[in-house]
């Protein structure tokens with residue numbers, strides 16, 4: 194199986210509430226191949242579909258899903274994607 198870069202230690206949002214921790218834990222519990230697909234399928238306005246690197250996992254406002262916020266691997270532009278959990 195291919196090794197993934199910048200895995201499995203993403204920075205986690207500074208937010209510390211129980212709800213935030215629970216939803217972030219849900220992300221962390223996803224199977225690695227699912228997470229890999231998600232981080233390799235992020236839209237960059239410059240490059241199109243790209244890989245997100247140096248990303249932070251941030252809960253959405255309802256603590257139902259998380260948003261990955263990071264940079265495009267190719268051009269370094271800020272990119273992000275919602276992950277429905």
Ligand SMILES: [Zn+2]
Pocket residue numbers: 237238239240241243265266267268269270
């Ligand atoms: Zn890019």
